[in-house]
Amino acid sequence: MKKRMIILFKILISTVILFNLTGCWNANELNTLPIVVGIGIDKAPSDEEVQVVAQIIKPQELQGSLGSSDGGGEAYWNLTSTGETIFDAIREMTHESSGRLYTAHNQIIVIGNKIASEGVQKYLDFFMRAHETRPNTLIVISSNTSTEILDTKPELTRIPAESITRLSEAQEIQSHSKKVTFQDFTNYLMSKTTSPVAPLITSLKDKETSTLKIEGMAIFKGDQMVGQLDESESRGLLWVTGDIKTGALVVPYKNEVVTLEIINAKRKITPKIQGDNIYIHVEIKEEGKIVEQTSKENLATLQDFEELKKVQNEAIKSEILSALNKAQELNTDIFGFGEEIHKKYKEEWKEISSNWDKIFPSIEVEIEIQSSIDSTGKISHPAVPQSLE
Amino acid sequence: MIILVVSIYIIIALYQVPNLIKRECMRDLSAFCFFYTIALVLSILYVLDVKIPSPISGMELILDKLQLHY
Amino acid sequence: MFNYLKKIIHYKKAITKHTNNLDDEKDQGVSLTSHLDENLNMLKNILGNSNDIIIKLLNIGNNHDYKGALVYIDGLVDKTMLYESIMRPLQNEMSCSKDCSNLTVLDRINERLLSSTNIDNVSKIKLLIDNILTGNTVLLLDGSNQALAIPLQKWEKRSIEQPVTESVVRGPHQGFTETISTNITLLRRIIKNPDLRMESYTIGDQTNTNVCIVYMKDIVNPKLITEINTRLDRIKTDAILESGYIEAFIEDAPYSIFATVGNCEKPDKVASKILEGRAAIFVDGSPFVLTVPLLFIENFQSTEDYYSRPYFSSMTRLLRFVSYFITILSPGIYVALTTYHQELIPTQLLFTMAAGQYGIPFPSAIETLIMLIIFDILREAGIRLPKPVGSAVSIVGALVLGESAVSAGLISPFMVIIVALTAISSFVISSQTDSAAILRYFFLLLAGLFGAFGLIMGFLFILVYLASLRSFGTPYLLPISPLSMSGMKDTFIRAPIWAMLKRPKTIGKYNLNRQTESYMKPTENNRNINDE
Amino acid sequence: MNIKEGKINNSQLMFLVASFMLGTSTFIHFMDTIAFHDSWLAILTAFVICIPFVLCYSALAKRFQGKDLIQINDIIYGSFLGKIISILYIVYFFLLLSLNLKGLGDFYVGYVMPETPKPVFIIIFALVCAYTVGHGLEPMARISHLTVTYAIFVITGTFLLLYSEVDFTNFLPIFELPIKDFIQSVHIVAAIPFCEVMVFLMVMPSLNNFGEVNKYMLLGFALGALCLLVISVRDTSVLGTSSFISNNAAYQTVRIIEIGEFFTRIEIVVAMGITICLFIKICVLYYITLASIAQLLKLKSYKTLIIPIGGIAIIIAFIAYDSIVSHNYSAKNYHVFYTIPYQFIIPPVSLLIAKLRRLPKRKGRELI
Structure with missing residues (x-):
């Protein structure tokens, strides 16, 4: 008993001594902690340095929004500084902020257009290395500068970074773009052949207000942005990568249009090597439903459904083809075909991977689409006067 | 810092040595003293920022000689 | 360190000395003389003239042949009984025949006249005083060097109520009281089995408190009882005021913040623990009964669970x-x-x-x-204050600290x-x-x-x-560690009673089986009981 | 057997072994940089290769019931050679103890609290370990099943939560790496977490029943190996290529979990699992080092040495390597070699000699 007591006592004493000697190292009080929610990376005017924008929340202003609708000022503070590297720039901000910036809650990294076309790898290294940053952080590419994006005052939330995050996450509703996390981006970067993509964001300026819009995706070659996909091309990409969640598919049918909602989509990619030829077989299974039609005809017939399926197949195929053409034109394997070949043909891969840039633009892609239409919604006939039918 | 280290070691010794003497375990006592001295010397050297050669680097040297490594 | 050791040695010596002294006193206790006056004087000297000590002189027999005295403590004795079953028979019904010697008079009184049971013959003055202090009435007779100790205790006591610490919705609402005999009775009423054994102790040089170990002979580990005995024997203290005192003396880890001796106020809970193979320690003057061994898990079990x-x-x-x-x-x-x-x-x-x-x-x-x-x-503050003030305290606490401190x-x-x-x-x-x-x-x-x-x-x-x-x-963390699968039935979950076939492994290892499995299945006949 | 206190039973041994192996879950990603997405294959191969060795250890313990490694060495190799081998073993135990303490410090400084100096973690951790070891083998054996349960709970829980992120095509193509790299990675897995269970030759004498020691030893070993395999599979399938540049993929993987807005950022659960498994591992190593020294010097109790040995181990942990890079490099290239005799040569040879010379000579039953 006595011995146990002494050991206890010793532990207590040594703890207290340690405490007195060194103080609390990592301790930070919440109310003095500058919480960063968004980071923007741009070229500095001097062109050799990098300019970093950090969006810091002001909790006291957020508190105001809870009680009354019109809290005093902005709930965020955009802090800009330049440095040779990202870390340098972030630490430079200490001259202006009240403490060491806390980036563990950073939700989004906005990369300016200039940086993106020069190469992002060297700027992302810090985010991979730092212990605070998280792999779920989203990446968006700004069509202009990132400062502009982070400065756009959102309508629905009080913090721009939060609104960009939600915007990026909401893309799966229409599948014209997808959210790209830091983790995904890193994996693409590390691949020998696959090129990264990231959503492209622009700020639409009116006279008084400005809003943010995600316009398709930016495509990279290596770590450099080489072009962009517009909305339907983006969806073409997502069909192949299997990231389609839902979306509207407007197809022409008998001089009018029918809108189909994508309910379910699956894809399967099988590479084939025959002799020197490499084929990629893309098989897509899709399930849709009629949500809107402009014609007065009753489309709920067997023949019409068959026809509609064909039209739907065509629509999907054209989207995929447009993306494919763009990718082959720019010679960037955004679809990950290279990796698919790698996974199946590991012997041949060595040769293929070294020549991939030559192979990819001329690679043959067979697209096979099996779509189905599941339902017609709440009604089967359109509501039209009987006589017209 | 060195005062702290030394005082911690003195407290340990003051606690353990009388115990051992009382129980008349001379063998235990000598073993204790042996390891205690090593620990004390190492700690003091460490606190004084003296470079202590790592035992592992010695081992690596031997393995290098024997060509036993990947 | 050395000082500490010296202290221990001294302490141990002192203990042995002390026990020797006690034994000596018992042997050399002063005996009663055959003169009533001398005996009474002796008693008066020892007891002092406290006004609750009553010495009632009386003449015994219808011819007032013998002089005698009743000594008792006012308030500890049932006065009606004293009058009805002692005074009256002694004074009126005692027929006297001269031929019997004084000594046998006492015996005859004991045998024929007094209807009370448990009467002791006492010849030592120390025992006599112990008897008086525990509430017995003592009858001294002139010419006899012995006395009769007649148990007629009755004192003010609390009636059996629902315990405050462990109130339940379902289950017996009885709680222990301060009286050890009542408490043991309450337990006896639950476990009607000859295996329920009790061992009595008197601990405390000044308070002479009754302490009683209760256990089931067939279930308990005999080593546990010996261990409790040795630990209780070790106690040399002047006062035991509550079972907490005993707990402090016998627990395994006196410096620990975790209790290693359990206490509870409900007879059904104590009964269930005894039936699992534990031993209970009743202490006079405390409604809290100690149970050993205590497992950490018991803190999370309540009687109502079962x-x-x-x-x-x-x-x-x-x-x-x-x-x-x-x-x-x-x-x-x-x-x-x-x-x-x-x-x-x-x-x-x-x-x-x-x-x-x-x-x-x-x-x-x-x-x-x-x-x-x-x-x-x-x-x-809330616990110690009377109820109306206590609620005021909580209101102040809630308002001042909850509301004002935040808004300030x-x-x-x-x-x-x-x-x-x-x-x-x-x-x-x-x-x-x-x-x-x-x-x-x-x-x-x-x-x-x-x-x-x-x-x-x-x-x-x-x-x-x-x-x-x-x-x-x-082990304190049983059945979590060391792991006991059968014990898991009553740890994080409470399995149905019929599924708990075994007692806790280490505690009740001498008689592990609680029940047989067949009890849980309804018979064919019972199943269709309503069909006819 | 005066230095050993307390007895443990077979299932406690099993959990101790599993827990001991799980303590290495942080360091198993050493060989990710060599084996890449085939690390699961390396773990599986190493598991199969190590089974005979584990059986050999338990057979040795069973043959010399109640004798620990130091005594076994004395019996088999004679008092002089035996002593030398024992001293070599003690050095090995000691290094393992120091390196694992260092590993804990590295983990906390690298991932949880980067601004706190490493010695703080190591010293406090060592203090708690010293307290535990002071109570003998029993308390750690008693809590080992809790740590294993917790670890299994965390591993399966995170796997389920990450299910939407799991992509098994990350393992394709199977077996892509050169055979030399494969052998090296198998060797790393075999030497660092798996055959370190050899140290249980110092624990097994405390068993209260030697009847089924083979079975339980193997079960514990399999449980530990299975958990490590699942961890490796989870990390590779979730992280893909980026797990191979991560210093601690297990931790990074859990950071991905995001179910809804709220069920996220639960990596502390993994940090806790790593800490408690490492705690058991370090306690066992600590105990073993002390017990073997006490046995070698024939001391009355190992407890007098707790603090001096702890002090030395802490200092060695500070000075062992200059940087994490040299640590990784040395572990990958050298550590695996100098552990060969301890794990793969001496125990089988001992068993062989014991069989040939029909040791132990006392009238005890010949079990094998």
Whole structure:
């Protein structure tokens, strides 16, 4: 008993001594902690340095929004500084902020257009290395500068970074773009052949207000942005990568249009090597439903459904083809075909991977689409006067 | 810092040595003293920022000689 | 160190001396003389002239042949009985025949006249005084060097009520009282079995308190009883005022913040523990009965668990575990999260918390410490005060601390939630409230110093400590560690009674079987009981 | 057997072994940089290769019931050679103890609290371990099943939560790496977490029943190996290529979990699992080092040495390597070699000699 007591006592004493000697190292009080929610990376005017924008929340202003609708000022503070590297720039901000910036809650990294076309790898290294940053952080590419994006005052939330995050996450509703996390981006970067993509964001300026819009995706070659996909091309990409969640598919049918909602989509990619030829077989299974039609005809017939399926197949195929053409034109394997070949043909891969840039633009892609239409919604006939039918 | 280290070691010794003497375990006592001295010397050297050669680097040297490594 | 050793040796010597003295006194006790006056004088000298000691001189026999005296303590004796069954027969019905000697007169009184049972012949003055002090009435007779001790105790006592500490909705509402005989009776009424054994002790040089070990002979581990005996024998103290005194003397880990001796106030609970192979220690003057060995898990078991349906009991049992962790860990976790690991807080919550902390003058460790101390003060004030004032205290506490301190910007609203959560959860495990209160500060300190690392280290430390603790030879953390699968039926969940076939392994190992399996199945006939 | 206190039973041994192996879950990603997405294959191969060795250890313990490694060495190799081998073993135990302490410090400084100096973690951790070891083998054996349960709970829980992120095509193509790299990675896995269970030759004498020691030893070994395999599979399938540049993929993987807005940022659960498994591992190593020294010097109790040995181990942990890079490099290239005799040569040879010379000579039953 006595011995146990002494050991206890010793532990207590040594703890207290340690405490007195060194103080609390990592301790930070919440109310003095500058919480960063968004980071923007741009070229500095001097062109050799990098300019970093950090969006810091002001909790006291957020508190105001809870009680009354019109809290005093902005709930965020955009802090800009330049440095040779990202870390340098972030630490430079200490001259202006009240403490060491806390980036563990950073939700989004906005990369300016200039940086993106020069190469992002060297700027992302810090985010991979730092212990605070998280792999779920989203990446968006700004069509202009990132400062502009982070400065756009959102309508629905009080913090721009939060609104960009939600915007990026909401893309799966229409599948014209997808959210790209830091983790995904890193994996693409590390691949020998696959090129990264990231959503492209622009700020639409009116006279008084400005809003943010995600316009398709930016495509990279290596770590450099080489072009962009517009909305339907983006969806073409997502069909192949299997990231389609839902979306509207407007197809022409008998001089009018029918809108189909994508309910379910699956894809399967099988590479084939025959002799020197490499084929990629893309098989897509899709399930849709009629949500809107402009014609007065009753489309709920067997023949019409068959026809509609064909039209739907065509629509999907054209989207995929447009993306494919763009990718082959720019010679960037955004679809990950290279990796698919790698996974199946590991012997041949060595040769293929070294020549991939030559192979990819001329690679043959067979697209096979099996779509189905599941339902017609709440009604089967359109509501039209009987006589017209 | 060195005062702290030394005082911690003195407290340990003051606690353990009388115990051992009382129980008349001379063998235990000598073993204790042996390891205690090593620990004390190492700690003091460490606190004084003296470079202590790592035992592992010695081992690596031997393995290098024997060509036993990947 | 040496001094400590010397002290121990001295102490041990002193003990042996002391016991020798006691034995000597017993042997050399002064005997009664055959003169009544001398005996009475002796008694008066020893007892002093306290006014509750009554010496009633009386002449015995219808011819007033013998002189005698009744000595008793007013208030400890049933006066009607004294008159009806002693005074009257002695004075009126005693027919005297001269031919019998004085000595046999006493015997004849004992045999023929007195209807009371348990009458002792006493010849030593010390025993006589013990008898008087325990409430017996003593009859002294002139010319006899012996006296009769007649038990006629009756004193004011509390009636059997529902215990305050462990009130239940379902289950017996009886609680123990301060009287040991009543308590043992209550237990006897539950366990009607000749195997229920009791061993009596008198402990305390001044108080001479009755202590009684109760156990089931067939179930209990005999070594446990010997161990309790030796530990009780070791007690050399002047006063035992409550069972807590005994607990302090016999427990395994006297420095521990965890109790290793259990206590409870309900006869059914004590009965169930005895039937599991534990031993109970009854102490006169205390409604709290000690049970050994105590397992940590017992703090999370309540008698009502066994009386209600298993699903609900299992849920409440799990809730108790959760509340225990909440009550000891939540201040620590809060401090660790807000000062060290802000990245672990979900973003939206962090914003709100940061907003709540805005403008608070204290670091959150200090803030938590202040709030916990205030809570402990309030709790203590609430317990000791009379009920109407107590509620006033809680209102003041709630209003002043909950509302005003937040609106004054002294503490953050989250802090109030954390402290309230801690407080409420601490009342769920009422038997561990004391240890939980200390652990809470312990974890708070560690979290304030080292964040999550401190918490994990503290947790491991407590876990190892608990795993190394034993209560009367039984590992304290049983059945969690060492793991006992059959014990798991009554740990985190409470299995149906019919499924608990065995007693706890280490405690009741001498008679493991509680029941046979066949009892749980309804018979064919019973199943169709309504068909006819 | 005066230095050993307390007895443990077979199932406690099993959990101790599993827990001991799980303590290495942080360091198993050493060989990710060599084996890449085939690390699961390396773990599986190493598991199969190590089974005979584990059986050999338990057979040795069973043959010399109640004798620990130091005594076994004395019996088999004679008092002089035996002593030398024992001293070599003690050095090995000691290094393992120091390196694992260092590993804990590295983990906390690298991932949880980067601004706190490493010695703080190591010293406090060592203090709690010293306290535990002071209570003998029993408390750690008693809590080992809790740590294993917790670890299994965390591993399966995170796997389920990450289910939407799991992509098993990350393992394709199977077996892509050169055979030399494969052998090296198998060797690393075999030497660092798997055959370190050899140290249980110092624990097994405390068993209260030697009847089924083979079975339980193997079960514990399989449980530990299975958990490590699942961890490796989870990390590779979730993280893909980026797990190979991560210093601690297990931790990074859990950071991905995001179910809804709220059920996220739960990596502390993994940190806790790593800490408590490492706690058991370090306690066992600590105990073993002390017990073997005490046995070699024929001391009355190992407890007098707790603090001096702890002090030396802490200092060695500070000075062992200059940087994490040299640590990784040395572990990958050198450590695996100098552990060969301890794990793969001496125990089988001992068993062989014991069989040939029909040791132990006392009338005890010949079990094998």
